[in-house]
Amino acid sequence: GNSVTQMEGPVTLSEEAFLTINCTYTATGYPSLFWYVQYPGEGLQLLLKATKADDKGSNKGFEATYRKETTSFHLEKGSVQVSDSAVYFCALSDADSWGKLQFGAGTQVVVTP
Amino acid sequence: GAVVSQHPSWVICKSGTSVKIECRSLDFQATTMFWYRQFPKQSLMLMATSNEGSKATYEQGVEKDKFLINHASLTLSTLTVTSAHPEDSSFYICSARRQGAGIEQYFGPGTRLTVT
Numbered sequence: 001g002n003s004v005t006q007m008e009g010p011v012t013l014s015e016e017a018f019l020t021i022n023c024t025y026t027a028t029g030y031p032s033l034f035w036y037v038q039y040p041g042e043g044l045q046l047l048l049k050a051t052k053a054d055d056k057g058s059n060k061g062f063e064a065t066y067r068k069e070t071t072s073f074h075l076e077k078g079s080v081q082v083s084d085s086a087v088y089f090c091a092l093s094d095a096d097s098w099g100k101l102q103f104g105a106g107t108q109v110v111v112t113p
Numbered sequence: 114g115a116v117v118s119q120h121p122s123w124v125i126c127k128s129g130t131s132v133k134i135e136c137r138s139l140d141f142q143a144t145t146m147f148w149y150r151q152f153p154k155q156s157l158m159l160m161a162t163s164n165e166g167s168k169a170t171y172e173q174g175v176e177k178d179k180f181l182i183n184h185a186s187l188t189l190s191t192l193t194v195t196s197a198h199p200e201d202s203s204f205y206i207c208s209a210r211r212q213g214a215g216i217e218q219y220f221g222p223g224t225r226l227t228v229t
Contacts, residue, residue, distance in 0.1 A: 032216060043117075043206065043222035044157075089156065099145065099216035101208075103156045 002027045006090045006104035013080055013111050021075040021107045023064075023090035031092040033057075033066050033073040034101070038087045047075075047088070085111045114140050117209050119221035126197055126228055133193045134224045136207030142187035143209035147218060148180075151204040163190045187212065197228040 006023040013019060025031065035047040035057070048057030053068035064075045073090060090104040116139040126132045136146055144165050149157040161182050163169040169182035179201075181193040190209075194201055204225050208218040 036220075044208075044220040046217065046219075049217070093216050099210060099218070100147070100159055100162060101157075101218060102159075105156045106154075108154075 002031065002092060002094055002102045004090050004092055004102055004104035006088075006107055008105070009087075009108035011107060011109045013109065015082055015111055015113055016079045017111075019075070019077045019080045019084070019109065021088055021090070021109070023073045023075065023104060025071050025073065025090075025092050027071075027092055027094055029094050030068075031094045033064070034091045034093065035062070035064055035073070035075050036089040036091060036103075038089065038106075040086070044089065080109070080111045082111045082113055085109060115211060115219040116140055117143075117207065117219045117221040119205075119207055119224050121224060122222060123225045124227070126226070128198055128228055129196055131193055131195045132197060132226060133191055134205055134207075134226070136190045136192070136209070136221050138188045138209045138211075138219070141209075141214075141219075142212040143190075144187065144212045145210040146184055146190040147208045147210075148182060148190075148192050149206040149208070151206055151223070153204075157206060160192075194226065197226070199228045202226055202228045 003026045032051045034049045036044045037047045048059040050057040050066035056065045087106045091101045120135045146163045148160045161169045161171045163184040171177045184190040206223040208220045
């Protein structure tokens, strides 16, 4: 079956540091890949997505590139802010599964001033 | 656009009682809604997929008689936890897929259920 593996947290960074959260996946087909963010006390929000190999999703300074050869979708941001403190979830959706999302375990990111 | 609400945001109930959680798409029609459960500091676990006007499809290991899902309209799905027990205490999250707009899901803010 499909699965998503992402690095464990918490990840603690200083403001303006570089952030990388690794995400790898296993899927039988050609899934779409997503990063969701959950801010404290709020629901999940779509951060970015990529639907085919070599696509790069980007939003709010975050980027992730769909790498089919390494089955990865790592999230990066060049300079984090305190407001980026949240839990980040990598997810995939297989076209054969009616759009159901398979989530990774989530990575908590804490950015300190 | 694409706002999903849940009601209530927080509920406490006594063991043995039932509680209903509503999920509404406020500004779009949702042919498909999903219900997830999230344990503290853990990921979301899909419980069931609900299509408007038809029976929900439950994931393996989810008791359909315990977690009743109804998707009576294109903007409303409900999850009823029947005969709740303390182990049902969790964070329940719904999401909705916009009609005719691909596979992207829009998430509600979640409902915290505590069973005493």
